[in-house]
Amino acid sequence: MLTGQVLSVDFFERPTRRVARELLGKHLVRRLHGKTNAYMITEVEAYDGYNDLASHASRGRTARTEVMFGKAGHWYVYLCYGMHWMLNIVTGPHEYPAAVLIRGVKGVGGPGRLTKTLGVTKALNARTATRGTGLWIEDRGVRVPKRSIMRTPRVGVSYAKEWAHKPMRYVFDTGA
DNA sequence: ACGATGATGAAC
DNA sequence: TTCATCATCGTA
Numbered sequence: 001m002l003t004g005q006v007l008s009v010d011f012f013e014r015p016t017r018r019v020a021r022e023l024l025g026k027h028l029v030r031r032l033h034g035k036t037n038a039y040m041i042t043e044v045e046a047y048d049g050y051n052d053l054a055s056h057a058s059r060g061r062t063a064r065t066e067v068m069f070g071k072a073g074h075w076y077v078y079l080c081y082g083m084h085w086m087l088n089i090v091t092g093p094h095e096y097p098a099a100v101l102i103r104g105v106k107g108v109g110g111p112g113r114l115t116k117t118l119g120v121t122k123a124l125n126a127r128t129a130t131r132g133t134g135l136w137i138e139d140r141g142v143r144v145p146k147r148s149i150m151r152t153p154r155v156g157v158s159y160a161k162e163w164a165h166k167p168m169r170y171v172f173d174t175g176a
Numbered sequence: 177a178c179g180a181t182g183a184t185g186a187a188c
Numbered sequence: 189t190t191c192a193t194c195a196t197c198g199t200a
Binding site: 056059060062063064078079080081082083 | 180181182183184185186
């Protein structure tokens with residue numbers, strides 16, 4: 001089976017926007033019910049720091065957001081609109097609240113559809129992105145030319161004042 | 177264009 | 189304890 005280099009904590013501990021951009025082209029790998037599937041990441045959003053009004057962390061440290069303040073490389077999974085699980089990976093330094101929302105992979109557009117397809121639920125919240133938890137990220141050598149990366153404002157955060165229109169959404173245009 | 181559907185956080 | 193608010197999606 002073709003595998004790649006599993007991304008370690010070092011990768012995620014860097015500045016959130018950089019991590020977001022570099023996650024494009026990486027592979028989200030899911031092992032569930034004895035089967036392993038890999039999905040190339042094509043769409044992400046950065047949620048960066050206490051001042052980011054679009055981030056849950058802007059309303060302080062709470063039971064839900066605790067994981068965002070924790071160590072990088074952990075999953076932050078929460079329920080949105082009462083029915084969709086959202087999958088994020090914690091980024092940046094310890095105690096600094098930040099994460100990247102994985103919005104889409106090749107063939108599966110939309111964060112809610114993505115978690116449904118991969119069988120991701122609250123059970124993965126606060127777990128590490130390692131093989132042991134059944135959900136991790138690999139570099140399989142896909143090259144992502146700068147030209148193929150689109151930046152846009154984030155989706156569904158119109159309430160976030162000036163943060164609503166910052167280009168913190170990254171899309172890998174594969175042309176396919 | 178709109179309703180489903182429930183956790184979350186802030187107000188009371 | 190109540191209430192408004194959602195980092196969405198399928199159907200119309």
